[in-house]
Amino acid sequence: xxxxxxxxxxxxxxxxxxxxxxxxxxxxxxxxxxxxxxxxxxxxxxxxxxxxxxxxxxxxxxxxxxxxxxxxxxxxxxxxxxxxxxxxxxxxxxxxxxxxxxxxxxxxxxxxxxxxxxxxxxxxxxxxxxxxxxxxxxxxxxxxxxxxxxxxxxxxxxxxxxxxxxxxxxxxxxxxxxxxxxxxxxxxxxxxxxxxxxxxxxxxxxxxxxxxxxxxxxxxxxxxxxxxxxxxxxxxxxxxxxxxxxxxxxxxxxxxxxxxxxxxxxxxxxxxxxxxxxxxxxxxxxxxxxxxxxxxxxxxxxxxxxxxxxxxxxxxxxxxxxxxxxxxxxxxxxxxxxxxxxxxxxxxxxxxxxxxxxxxxxxxxxxxxxxxxxxxxxxxxxxxxxxxxxxxxxxxxxxxxxxxxxxxxxxxxxxxxxxxxxxxxxxxxxxxxxxxxxxxxxxx
Amino acid sequence: xxxxxxxxxxxxxxxxxxxxxxxxxxxxxxxxxxxxxxxxxxxxxxxxxxxxxxxxxxxxxxxxxxxxxxxxxxxxxxxxxxxxxxxxxxxxxxxxxxxxxxxxxxxxxxxxxxxxxxxxxxxxxxxxxxxxxxxxxxxxxxxxxxxxxxxxxxxxxxxxxxxxxxxxxxxxxxxxxxxxxxxxxxxxxxxxxxxxxxxxxxxxxxxxxxxxxxxxxxxxxxxxxxxxxxxxxxxxxxxxxxxxxxxxxxxxxxxxxxxxxxxxxxxxxxxxxxxxxxxxxxxxxxxxxxxxxxxxx
Numbered sequence: 112x113x114x115x116x117x118x119x120x121x122x123x124x125x126x127x128x129x130x131x132x133x134x135x136x137x138x139x140x141x142x143x144x145x146x147x148x149x150x151x152x153x154x155x156x157x158x159x160x161x162x163x164x165x166x167x168x169x170x171x172x173x174x175x176x177x178x179x180x181x182x183x184x185x186x187x188x189x190x191x192x193x194x195x196x197x198x199x200x201x202x203x204x205x206x207x208x209x210x211x212x213x214x215x216x217x218x219x220x221x222x223x224x225x226x227x228x229x230x231x232x233x234x235x236x237x238x239x240x241x242x243x244x245x246x247x248x249x250x251x252x253x254x255x256x257x258x259x260x261x262x263x264x265x266x267x268x269x270x271x272x273x274x275x276x277x278x279x280x281x282x283x284x285x286x287x288x289x290x291x292x293x294x295x296x297x298x299x300x301x302x303x304x305x306x307x308x309x310x311x312x313x314x315x316x317x318x319x320x321x322x323x324x325x326x327x328x329x330x331x332x333x334x335x336x337x338x339x340x341x342x343x344x345x346x347x348x349x350x351x352x353x354x355x356x357x358x359x360x361x362x363x364x365x366x367x368x369x370x371x372x373x374x375x376x377x378x379x380x381x382x383x384x385x386x387x388x389x390x391x392x393x394x395x396x397x398x399x400x401x402x403x404x405x406x407x408x409x410x411x412x413x414x415x416x417x418x419x420x421x422x423x424x425x426x427x428x429x430x431x432x433x434x435x436x437x438x439x440x441x442x443x444x445x446x447x448x449x450x451x452x453x454x455x456x457x458x459x460x461x462x463x464x465x466x467x468x469x470x471x472x473x474x475x476x477x478x479x480x481x482x483x484x485x486x487x488x489x490x491x492x493x494x495x496x497x498x499x500x501x502x503x504x505x506x507x508x509x510x511x512x513x514x515x516x517x518x519x520x521x522x523x524x525x526x527x528x529x530x531x532x533x534x535x536x537x538x539x540x541x542x543x544x545x546x547x548x549x550x551x552x553x554x555x
Numbered sequence: 556x557x558x559x560x561x562x563x564x565x566x567x568x569x570x571x572x573x574x575x576x577x578x579x580x581x582x583x584x585x586x587x588x589x590x591x592x593x594x595x596x597x598x599x600x601x602x603x604x605x606x607x608x609x610x611x612x613x614x615x616x617x618x619x620x621x622x623x624x625x626x627x628x629x630x631x632x633x634x635x636x637x638x639x640x641x642x643x644x645x646x647x648x649x650x651x652x653x654x655x656x657x658x659x660x661x662x663x664x665x666x667x668x669x670x671x672x673x674x675x676x677x678x679x680x681x682x683x684x685x686x687x688x689x690x691x692x693x694x695x696x697x698x699x700x701x702x703x704x705x706x707x708x709x710x711x712x713x714x715x716x717x718x719x720x721x722x723x724x725x726x727x728x729x730x731x732x733x734x735x736x737x738x739x740x741x742x743x744x745x746x747x748x749x750x751x752x753x754x755x756x757x758x759x760x761x762x763x764x765x766x767x768x769x770x771x772x773x774x775x776x777x778x779x780x781x782x783x784x785x786x787x788x789x790x791x792x793x794x795x796x797x798x799x800x801x802x803x804x805x806x807x808x809x810x811x812x813x814x815x816x817x818x819x820x821x822x823x824x825x826x827x828x829x830x831x832x833x834x835x836x837x838x839x840x841x842x843x844x845x846x847x848x849x850x851x852x
Contacts, residue, residue, distance in 0.1 A: 180791070184814045191601065211602045304795055361688040361707035363798040369689050512602055519815045526799035530711050553602060 137222075138443045140171045144433045146440050149186070150200035152177045157462055161455050165443055173440060183306060183515050190214035193427045197437045198444070200250055201423050202307075204514035207241040209423065211512045216426040217244035218445075221438055227446055235468040238504045239421055247421025248445025249468030251459060254502040256301055256315040256383040256415025258282065259392065262487065263403040264380045268292055278412040279320055282381065283348050286357070289380055296357050299374050299382035300349070302529075303365040307418070310521035312383065315416040316345045318503045325507030325546050330555050332543035333507070336536045346528065346535045353529045363526055375399060381407075383415060386499060390464040390485035405487050408494040409501050417504040419468065421445075466499065513549040520545055595823035607820075614824035624825060626800060627808040628832065631784055634715050634722075634804055635836070638783040639776060641723035646730025646775070651764075653731065654738045664732075671728040679792025682721035683709070686793075711801045714794050718802060721793060722783060730775045737771045738764065770848045777837050777845070784833050805829045 140146075150158065155177055165171045178185050183205045189196050190209055201209065209215045218224060228236060228245060239246055260275070268289060276282040282298075289297040301312035317324060322341025323333045334342040352358050365373065374382045375392055377399035384392075391397050392404030407414060422445040424437050446469075448454040456472045459465035464485045467473055482492050508517055521542065528538050549555075563571065595614050597607040618624050649667055657663060673681070684690045688707030697706045708717050741764065749759045787806040790796065796803035796811070803811075809829065813822030 181815070187817070188814060208602075304797055359688065359705065359707065360710050360798065361705065364687055364707070364709040364794070365689075369687070373689060516816045519811065523797075523800055523803075526797060530799045530801070 138439050138449050139169045140436045140439060142430075142432045142436055143172055144430075144436065145172045145174045145195075146197045146433070146437055147195045148173050148175045148198045148440070148444075149178055149189075149196055150175075151182045152179060154463065157458065161444065161458065164454075165440060168449065169439075169443060171436075171440060181306065187212075187515075190425060190427075196425050196427065197429075198441050199423050199425065200420050201247065202418070202420050202509075203238055203241075203246070204509040204518065206239070206246040206421060206423055207510050208512050208515060210241055210244065210246055214425060214427075215246065216424045216434075216437075217246050218248055218421075218424070218441075219244050220424075221248075221442055223442065223446070230446075230469045230471050232468060232470060232473075234417070234504070235419065238417060238419060238506070238510075239468070241510055247423040248441060249456060250420040250422055250445070251387075251465040252417065252419040252468050253466055254386040254415040254499050255307070255311060255418035256319075257386045257498050257502075258407040258414045259374065259382050259384045259389065260405050260407055261374075261377060261380050261400050261403060262405050263377065263400055264294070268294070268380070275407050275410070277410040279316060279348070280344070282407075283351075286352075286381065290355075290357060294380065296359065296378070297380040298352065298357065299370075299379040300352065300358055300362065301370075301383040302358070302362045302526075303367065303370040304363055305365075305367055305370075306515075306518060306522065308365075308522065309363070309525045310518050311416065311418075313342075313345060313521065313525055314505050314508065315383070315414075315503075317341045318416060318505060319413050320344060321412075323507055324505065324542070325511075327506035327510070330507055330511050330546070330550055332546040334539050334543055336539045340539075342539045342542070343535055346538060349529065350532070350535065354532070363529070385418070386415070386495065387464045387466065389487075389491070389495070393485060393487055402487055405491055406494055406498060409497040413501045413503055414498055415502055417502045508546070511555070512553050513555075517545060517549055591823045591826060594819050595827060597820050599819045601817055610820065614820045615827070617821060618825050618828060623800070623803070623808060624805075624828070627803050627805045628828070630715065630802060631804045631806075631829075631832070634718055634802075635780055635783040637716060637719035638722040638726070638786075639779045641719055642726040642730055642779045643772065643776060645723055645727035647734060647768075647772075649727060649731035650734035650738060651760075653735050668728045668732060670724050671726070673725065675725065675786070675789040676792055678721055678725045679789045682717060682724075683793045686717045709794055709798070711798055714798065714802045718790060718793060722786060722789060725789070726779055726782065730779065733771055733775060734768055737768050741767055766851075769851070773840065773845045773848045777840050780836050780840065781833055784829065784836070805832070 148162065159175055162171075162173045162175045166173055183202075186196075186199055186201070186205070187209070188194075190212065191214065206215065210217065218227070221227065224245065227248065231239075231249070235249070235252055236245065258276075270285075274285070276285050286298045301315075302309040314324060317334070318341075320341035324342075325332055334340065336343060338344075338347075362370075362373075371384070371388060371391060373379070374384060375398035386406075389404055389406060393401050395401040398404065422441055424441050429437075443449070444455050446453060446456075453467065453469055453472050456467040456469055457475070457477065460467060460472055460478050461481055464481060472478060479492070482495060483489060486492060486495065508514060524538065524541060524545075527533060594607075596609060596611060598610045598614075599605075599607045653660070653664055653667060670678075685692050686708040688694050688705030688709075691706060691708065693706030693708055697704065708714070745763050746759065749763050754762065785806060786804070787810060790802060790804055790807055791810070794802040796807040805825065806829070809822050809825050812818050812825060
């Protein structure tokens, strides 16, 4: 009996070792050529540490560096020029354009793509699939524009969870109510001066209200100019806030860190922020509202939009063995390591509460524990998961070649709309015209 | 039997000597300029396969018909005039100060030249912190006087002035050092004579110091004009052309058209208008000021 157990255990151990050895062989670098890995600046020490691990354990030669400035435009120039670039971060809206330019190699070319796809949530798989090709592997998934609430101020103002606004209209009504109680600027809107700032704010508010900017399949413009339309109501609410002096003009100049710092200062009651930044706002070393940073739950209306990023592989000219190394590194970094674990994905969850596109990461007990420890209240875990599960993805304006051009135009147009007290109907018509002209430009 | 080599004429010899420079100029100036001209006459498409179709002067006409272009031209002009006036004024004041005998003159000069050594990107980051309400100098001063509101200068009313001050801060030391070098060549006996004539400080400056500086002032007005008109990185970092399009200069507009919208033909056409503006400004400066100074010199 005992011998039987020993034999079985040994066989199992040998099996695991053999499978690890097999994985090691499939992920290990085969050449001594450098692989150029580039991304935007976010916790670069962690990325470098992950890369170091690959280089050490998998004999890799990964050259990691960050790109500052206008990330989408810079990467596009690099891709177009065939610069030294093999693996890069990208949002889905950029990835589609890169694919159409013929500059990236879709993730479909990875040997274990079926396993990867099976581990992905269907809505994420759909968001990252362009022209029937899965473009990249999961870096992170989040909800940008989830409505954060500063419970400290909220309680002091005499409100409870039962008063939480259920939708944008109720939110604005409560913002004015709070203003009348003496808080001059209760809401910090998502109008920051990043390429994902004010333009995304418009996109998610229209979608949250039930609207669609462009048809997901044909990309035809779909906004209406009637007063009950989602775009009209959004712009009317913005104009009201702006003209009533309830938003400081400097929000239009904020970068991401200024925007986070402003909300972390505790001056505001509400602000649409990144979902994972709940962790940041609940850290005493980073925030004045630590322990009080919560979110508005899903009560029939979604909040924000699905913000995500992938690891993409470029298709620049290089020797076949080097391309094989690119695939191996991307597989290791973007999915499972030689031990069969989603190492990088799990690490992001533990370090920053970055959600992953993989079920194996999100449904692990460690992820649940991490969320609990990052949030202000135990009940917020449920709220986070529900808001996340109901987050929409703007396929009509993101899964299309002109996504970034439109985004840049929309940012300027909306800032000018506020600064110059623009006409609502004219602005909506201009948005529709811009979409139509971009469709015409690209023959869509 | 040794063959005798034909002797080169003076012209041939000088051409031979100049050949490397001519080749160099051809590579670094003529080729990019020619390529830009070629792009401006084409519509270039990268998606669905690269193709370039000849469109004649359409890109140029489109630029002229664009409100964004005229707005950016105005912003560029406003920014340039303010930058040049500030840079020259600050540069002159610095030079006059440095020209006076002082202790630790070498150290002071080193400190004064430092802003010029800072990259434009770095200058942009620094002035962005200084001018924005959240981190700015205005807010710090306002708070020191008991106010509780942030003072944000990166707004539609003041952003161009903030940009001009930052640009002048970066360029003024260079102006100052050339003016200082010029001042050092003024014979001291002229100042002695001015003292004998009982000239005031202002009169001494006007009749003794200024005349030999005039040509240098002209040259640096031209240089700062050109540098301001083609400035991009500082503006990109500090304001990103905003808020809205308040500070979208022509360089920013060209960047947006060429690298964000990938409309390279249109962007190239717009860049020729910027080139025309730069040439026109320097020619105006030359005919209204420089020619006179050159004659005097």
